[in-house]
Amino acid sequence: MRLEELTAKALETTGADRYQLALAVAKRADQIQNGGTSKLNVDPKAYKPADLALMEIAEGVVSIKGFQAES
Numbered sequence: 001m002r003l004e005e006l007t008a009k010a011l012e013t014t015g016a017d018r019y020q021l022a023l024a025v026a027k028r029a030d031q032i033q034n035g036g037t038s039k040l041n042v043d044p045k046a047y048k049p050a051d052l053a054l055m056e057i058a059e060g061v062v063s064i065k066g067f068q069a070e071s
Contacts, residue, residue: 003051010058021057024064028053 001009010021028036029049038044038052039061047055056062 001055003054006051006054006058010054013058013060014064016064020064024057024062025050025053028056028062 007018007021010025011018014021014024016024029052032038032044032049032052039056040052040059042052042055044052053062057064
């Protein structure tokens with residue numbers, strides 16, 4: 001899947017805006033780069049940490065918390 005499609009899917013899945021998504025991807029990519037394991041069934045060496053993080057968020061495996069407005 002192309003990067004643009006992943007980004008659109010992640011935005012649709014989470015309901016977050018681009019800024020929030022960028023922060024979440026950066027944080028998750030940092031976790032992956034520092035030894036965290038990917039929650040997807042893919043070869044982590046085949047993708048950059050930021051791409052893996054975006055894929056995890058787009059697939060709903062990793063959620064973005066703390067950004068949703070409480071009602």
